[in-house]
Amino acid sequence: MTMQTTSSGRGAIELAGVVKSYDGGETTAVDGINLKIPDGAYCCVLGPSGCGKSTILRMIAGHEDPTHGEILIGGENVVGLPPVKRRTAMMFQSYALFPHLNVRDNIAYALRVRGMSRSERYRRAEEMMATVQLGEFAERLPGQLSGGQQQRVALARAAITEPRVLLLDEPLSALDEHLRIQMRTELATMQKNLGITFVHVTHTQMEAIALADLVVVMERGKIKQAGPAREVYIAPRDRYVAEFMGGQNVLRGKVRTINGVRATMVGRGEEPIEVAFDGRHRLEKDETIEIAVRRDDIELLRPEKGKVPAGKAAVSSRIVGIEYQGNFVKVMLDATDDVAFIAFVPERRFFQDPMKVGEVVYAAWDVEHAHLMIEP
Numbered sequence: 244m245t246m247q248t249t250s251s252g253r254g255a256i257e258l259a260g261v262v263k264s265y266d267g268g269e270t271t272a273v274d275g276i277n278l279k280i281p282d283g284a285y286c287c288v289l290g291p292s293g294c295g296k297s298t299i300l301r302m303i304a305g306h307e308d309p310t311h312g313e314i315l316i317g318g319e320n321v322v323g324l325p326p327v328k329r330r331t332a333m334m335f336q337s338y339a340l341f342p343h344l345n346v347r348d349n350i351a352y353a354l355r356v357r358g359m360s361r362s363e364r365y366r367r368a369e370e371m372m373a374t375v376q377l378g379e380f381a382e383r384l385p386g387q388l389s390g391g392q393q394q395r396v397a398l399a400r401a402a403i404t405e406p407r408v409l410l411l412d413e414p415l416s417a418l419d420e421h422l423r424i425q426m427r428t429e430l431a432t433m434q435k436n437l438g439i440t441f442v443h444v445t446h447t448q449m450e451a452i453a454l455a456d457l458v459v460v461m462e463r464g465k466i467k468q469a470g471p472a473r474e475v476y477i478a479p480r481d482r483y484v485a486e487f488m489g490g491q492n493v494l495r496g497k498v499r500t501i502n503g504v505r506a507t508m509v510g511r512g513e514e515p516i517e518v519a520f521d522g523r524h525r526l527e528k529d530e531t532i533e534i535a536v537r538r539d540d541i542e543l544l545r546p547e548k549g550k551v552p553a554g555k556a557a558v559s560s561r562i563v564g565i566e567y568q569g570n571f572v573k574v575m576l577d578a579t580d581d582v583a584f585i586a587f588v589p590e591r592r593f594f595q596d597p598m599k600v601g602e603v604v605y606a607a608w609d610v611e612h613a614h615l616m617i618e619p
């Protein structure tokens with residue numbers, strides 16, 4: 244995903260040292276956040292329930308102010324300003340459409356509260372309906388629309404006030420899976436058409452990956468990692484991010500030998516596992532480290548067919564489960580003590596010579612493809 248973004252444009256957001264506590268300091272919902280969201284970006288704030296996502300959104304919106312810290316929109320500190328002055332708009336999960344007003348009136352209503360003339364309100368509503376392709380539904384009531392069309396109306400109603408920033412709180416969580424995926428695409432298209440900054444809160448990793456230019460992963464009021472979706476996915480900084488983003492196996496071990504930019508670590512088994520590292524790390528002997536290995540980077544080899552090829556690292560493990568997934572086969576292994584170690588084997592390759600539960604195999608990967616995490 245490429246897009247024109249700048250860090251000082253009108254819809255650029257900056258959170259600096261933001262803290263929010265409740266109950267006289269007993270609960271810290273947001274615990275010292277620094278974050279820059281470029282103008283025109285699609286930012287997804289991701290994390291489990293209770294980690295502070297909605298609180299961040301409400302503070303950007305202006306429904307709440309931080310206990311400490313600054314919030315800048317377009318370079319201007321907005322703390323203390325009401326939402327209208329901040330030029331932010333919020334779209335809720337429920338859409339909150341007026342059931343007795345048709346699409347045109349639902350959209351135009353947002354301007355009425357701003358004291359605009361009737362003719363101007365309707366002119367703008369027509370324009371907005373064209374932008375979000377709702378023209379043919381202008382006369383329909385919300386009850387006569389699909390879930391997706393209702394979402395478009397809710398977005399149009401938020402966007403017509405010309406906000407610099409649109410805030411979306413779990414906008415897709417009320418929909419069934421099929422519709423959720425369809426609406427995800429719509430949201431992305433609308434964001435590009437409108438060209439404004441979106442900040443979208445979700446606890447669904449797939450949603451964040453699919454939509455975001457910038458993914459922000461949170462845990463207990465803190466940012467664990469922020470970056471482009473692909474970077475956060477392929478280079479998680481620690482086990483929490485790796486497990487939350489999914490698709491990775493995490494292996495822990497102690498450094499046994501160090502040689503240039505290669506080391507070996509020894510995990511649960513006694514076999515040395517080769518690890519590549521770069522200038523960001525200084526490894527020490529006996530230090531505990533963790534590496535992330537993608538499920539789709541793992542190749543399963545039968546030990547009787549020879550040794551692990553040069554350039555590959557491997558762990559010997561037993562197959563504990565096999566699930567057919569259509570385009571790949573999910574093979575679960577007992578290489579780690581806690582969560583299953585998983586290999587995604589392309590379905591054609593798997594069925595050339597299917598493996599069985601109980602077999603002991605090598606789970607192997609290119610040494611260069613494993614990712615040494617910064618914080619073990």
Ligand code: ADP
Nearest residue numbers: 265266270272291292293294295296297298299
């Ligand atoms: P999320 O959106 O990630 O689920 P929230 O931002 O809603 O998380 O909440 C973060 C934490 O702050 C939670 O522990 C929640 O109970 C607490 N919290 C949120 N709002 C309030 C409030 N108005 N009063 C007291 N505690 C709150």
